[in-house]
Amino acid sequence: MPIIRNLGRAASQLLQSSGCGCGVSLVPVRAIGVSPRQVASDASFHSVTFSESGHPRVLITGGLGQLGVGLAKLLRKRFGKNNVILSDIRKPADNVFYSGPFIFADILDYKNLREIVVNNRITWLFHYSALLSAVGEANVPLARAVNITGLHNVLDIAAEHNLRLFVPSTIGAFGPTSPRDPTPDICIQRPRTIYGVSKVHAELMGEYYHYRYGLDFRCLRYPGIISADSQPGGGTTDYAVKIFHDAIKSGKFKCYLRPDTRLPMMYIDDCLKATLEVMEAPAEALTMRTYNINAMSFTPEELAQEVQKYVPELQVTYNVDQVRQAIADSWPMNFDDSNARRDWGWKHDYDLPELRGIQKLKPSSSYS
Ligand SMILES: NC(=O)c1ccc[n+]([C@@H]2O[C@H](COP(=O)([O-])OP(=O)(O)OC[C@H]3O[C@@H](n4cnc5c(N)ncnc54)[C@H](O)[C@@H]3O)[C@@H](O)[C@H]2O)c1
Numbered sequence: 001m002p003i004i005r006n007l008g009r010a011a012s013q014l015l016q017s018s019g020c021g022c023g024v025s026l027v028p029v030r031a032i033g034v035s036p037r038q039v040a041s042d043a044s045f046h047s048v049t050f051s052e053s054g055h056p057r058v059l060i061t062g063g064l065g066q067l068g069v070g071l072a073k074l075l076r077k078r079f080g081k082n083n084v085i086l087s088d089i090r091k092p093a094d095n096v097f098y099s100g101p102f103i104f105a106d107i108l109d110y111k112n113l114r115e116i117v118v119n120n121r122i123t124w125l126f127h128y129s130a131l132l133s134a135v136g137e138a139n140v141p142l143a144r145a146v147n148i149t150g151l152h153n154v155l156d157i158a159a160e161h162n163l164r165l166f167v168p169s170t171i172g173a174f175g176p177t178s179p180r181d182p183t184p185d186i187c188i189q190r191p192r193t194i195y196g197v198s199k200v201h202a203e204l205m206g207e208y209y210h211y212r213y214g215l216d217f218r219c220l221r222y223p224g225i226i227s228a229d230s231q232p233g234g235g236t237t238d239y240a241v242k243i244f245h246d247a248i249k250s251g252k253f254k255c256y257l258r259p260d261t262r263l264p265m266m267y268i269d270d271c272l273k274a275t276l277e278v279m280e281a282p283a284e285a286l287t288m289r290t291y292n293i294n295a296m297s298f299t300p301e302e303l304a305q306e307v308q309k310y311v312p313e314l315q316v317t318y319n320v321d322q323v324r325q326a327i328a329d330s331w332p333m334n335f336d337d338s339n340a341r342r343d344w345g346w347k348h349d350y351d352l353p354e355l356r357g358i359q360k361l362k363p364s365s366s367y368s
């Protein structure tokens with residue numbers, strides 16, 4: 001009889017401490033099972049040595065898209081190559097694979113993701129996996145799974161393992177009933193895309209986990225990002241990257257947005273700098289957990305004029321895509337990022353004229 005009583009007491013203590021649903025839990029704990037795919041900490045993708053240097057141990061999800069490789073490069077410079085693991089469900093190019101640790105990670109596979117975090121002693125997670133606005137509208141069920149179910153997995157793992165978590169949001173988290181010029185941090189958010197809906201959900205869930213479970217959640221709403229070395233993944237702002245490539249390749253650019261469509265934009269170096277800065281900001285400096293960041297704002301016509309200063313013969317035509325035009329028309333035209341500037345000293349380096357001066361983006365007139 002005493003044994004049964006002791007077992008009962010032990011079981012009830014265990015249940016109380018594990019947040020089983022019969023009391024108020026401190027972290028959202030899921031049922032633990034055996035993963036079909038075990039990833040050893042010294043798996044052959046690269047041997048990841050554990051750092052005792054006090055640097056964070058970083059995982060980037062969805063890292064093979066437009067932004068992840070650049071982020072890994074920046075973070076590796078700061079924290080050491082082997083402290084930053086890039087992950088995705090796609091096969092990396094040789095130069096990416098050999099530039100530092102890379103691992104397969106499907107954010108829809110909760111157990112596998114948890115093993116990666118545990119085996120590699122991850123302390124910071126940058127959650128970049130997503131389906132962007134245009135491809136999201138083309139496949140709503142997949143966008144819902146990746147952007148919402150995937151986020152839930154990441155949030156639970158981050159809370160369970162006490163990670164600092166960065167999730168990017170977007171200008172797309174606003175909609176036609178938001179103030180558009182400028183759009184402040186706090187205002188009505190009724191986006192009309194699955195991408196926008198999932199990003200508002202991510203902002204709210206992250207902030208909820210912060211207040212409810214103490215999760216160190218940090219989020220920036222990025223404008224459309226312009227990069228030279230990496231291709232955009234199917235968004236509404238992709239034209240602002242494509243124009244540089246097409247100017248070099250053919251001297252002809254066909255734009256899918258109207259010439260007067262004004263959207264907030266940012267050069268990738270500013271975007272990645274802001275991401276690192278907000279992650280390194282002291283918690284007491286952050287009066288909010290989700291911030292707008294801004295750099296410039298232009299229309300296709302204005303961008304074309306800038307590019308034509310280098311390639312005067314560039315021919316631009318307009319063939320409006322109704323889906324992407326409707327999305328762009330519902331998004332902010334200018335972004336108010338005064339809270340980020342006040343709280344953690346955000347300051348962008350690149351405006352439209354500087355963009356034109358960037359050697360990597362500068363089209364040479366080498367097309368034939
Ligand atoms: N690029 C921009 O202009 C921009 C602007 C605002 C916000 N953001 C946000 O920044 C983040 C990164 O953007 P990006 O432009 O690099 O996106 P991207 O579309 O180029 O890349 C997303 C990556 O997610 C990966 N992915 C898809 N399903 C996955 C899964 N199940 N598991 C793991 N990975 C999966 C894809 O393979 C892809 O490499 C996204 O969250 C995006 O919403 C980007």
Ligand SMILES: C[C@@H](O)[C@H](N)C(=O)O
Nearest residue numbers: 132133170235236237
């Ligand atoms: C703005 C951003 O979130 C992305 N580039 C998109 O257009 O979908």
